Amino acid sequence: MSAQPIGRVVRLDAKVAHVEVDGVVHQCALRGQLFEGLEDQRAPVCVGDWVEVELSTTPGAVERVLPRKSKLSRAWMREGAPLEQVLVANVDQVLLVAACAEPRLSLHFVDRVLCAAELNHLPAVIVCTKADLAPRGLVQEMQKIYAVPGYEVVAVAKGKEEGVERVRELLRGKLSVVTGLSGAGKSTLLNRVDPALSLKTGQVSKKWETGRHTTTHSQLLRLAALEGYVIDTPGLRNFVVLRDDRTPLSHLFPEFHRHLDACGFADCTHSHEPDCAVLRAVEAEQIPASRFGSYQAMVEEGI
Numbered sequence: 001m002s003a004q005p006i007g008r009v010v011r012l013d014a015k016v017a018h019v020e021v022d023g024v025v026h027q028c029a030l031r032g033q034l035f036e037g038l039e040d041q042r043a044p045v046c047v048g049d050w051v052e053v054e055l056s057t058t059p060g061a062v063e064r065v066l067p068r069k070s071k072l073s074r075a076w077m078r079e080g081a082p083l084e085q086v087l088v089a090n091v092d093q094v095l096l097v098a099a100c101a102e103p104r105l106s107l108h109f110v111d112r113v114l115c116a117a118e119l120n121h122l123p124a125v126i127v128c129t130k131a132d133l134a135p136r137g138l139v140q141e142m143q144k145i146y147a148v149p150g151y152e153v154v155a156v157a158k159g160k161e162e163g164v165e166r167v168r169e170l171l172r173g174k175l176s177v178v179t180g181l182s183g184a185g186k187s188t189l190l191n192r193v194d195p196a197l198s199l200k201t202g203q204v205s206k207k208w209e210t211g212r213h214t215t216t217h218s219q220l221l222r223l224a225a226l227e228g229y230v231i232d233t234p235g236l237r238n239f240v241v242l243r244d245d246r247t248p249l250s251h252l253f254p255e256f257h258r259h260l261d262a263c264g265f266a267d268c269t270h271s272h273e274p275d276c277a278v279l280r281a282v283e284a285e286q287i288p289a290s291r292f293g294s295y296q297a298m299v300e301e302g303i
C-alpha cells in the first residue's frame, strides 16, 4: 500500500480545507471519521495542521490529522459547556497584536491570550500597534508591566520603520500566529512586514470603536524574504481561556511562580486568604496590579 500524501492546512472554509502538498494547494473535504470522538472540540481540523490527504478523488479529502506539536486554543461556549476551539496548530510563537487605541487597549484581553499561550508552552510577544495614537506614556507603561512576567513589547507606529524591523526579526525562520482584537492592525502590520502579501485591511468603526472583521478566515502565508510563515487570523471579540484540570490558573502567570511556595495554605487561590504571598507581592508592586486584576477576573469567571 502506498503512503497517503501529507500536506499542511493553509486555509479553512466552512467545510473545505485548503491543503498544500508539495507547493500545490488542494481543496479537500473533511471525512466524517475525523469528527469521531471529538465531542469536546469545535472542529477537527485547523490552519497549521499537518494532514494525510486522499487526492485521487474529486474533491480530495482529509483522511487524518497528524499529532500537533503545539496549539493555541480558547473556550467556545455552547449551552453552558465549553468546547475547545483550536485557533491554530503547530506554530512556534504567538504575536499578540494590541492597538494602543482604536480599538481601546484591553489588558484583560491581552492577559487572557498570554495565559492561553502559557498553557500551550508557546512563547508570546506583544506588538503595540497604533503607537502614533497612544496616550502619552502608554507604550512605556506596557513595557514596564510586561517586563515583569518577561514578555517583550514592540511598539509600531504609522510612518515609522523601527518596530516593523523588530517584528521582521522575530518572524524570521519561524511559523508565527498573529492574533488580537478586530481592527488592532494585524493585517496592516503583516503588509508592512512584507508588502507582497497585499492583505485586505479595514476601518475601525468610529461609533463602536471596534474593528469590522475585515479578515474573515485564518490563512497561512509564506514570508519568502524571512524564510518564515505567519498565520493571519480574523480578529477576536473576546477570549476565554480553556483551562485543563492539571494547571492552576496561577501557573499561567509567570511572575506569580516565585511567590507561590510562600503562601500559608498549600491550596491558596490568591484571592482572599490570609498569609498569601501573591497578595503581598501585589501590594509591594512586585506583581503588576493590572496582571493581578486579570487573574482575579479569570478566577471569578470560573471556567
Ligand SMILES: Nc1nc2c(ncn2[C@@H]2O[C@H](COP(=O)(O)OP(=O)(O)OP(=O)(O)O)[C@@H](O)[C@H]2O)c(=O)[nH]1
Pocket: 129, 130, 131, 132, 133, 156, 157, 158, 180, 181, 182, 183, 184, 185, 186, 187, 188, 189, 200, 201, 202, 203, 204, 211, 212, 213, 214, 215, 216, 233, 234, 235, 236
Ligand atoms: N494610525 C494607525 N492606524 C493603523 C495602524 N495599524 C493599523 N492601522 C489602521 O487600523 C485599521 C484596521 O487595520 P487592519 O489591519 O485591517 O486590522 P486587523 O487587526 O487585521 O482587523 P481584522 O482583520 O478585522 O481582525 C486600518 O484602518 C489601519 O489603517 C497604526 O500603526 N497606526
Ligand SMILES: [Mg+2]
Pocket: 186, 187, 188, 200, 201, 214, 215, 233, 234, 235
Ligand atoms: Mg485583518
Ligand SMILES: [Zn+2]
Pocket: 263, 264, 268, 269, 270, 271, 273, 275, 276, 277, 278, 279
Ligand atoms: Zn496565595
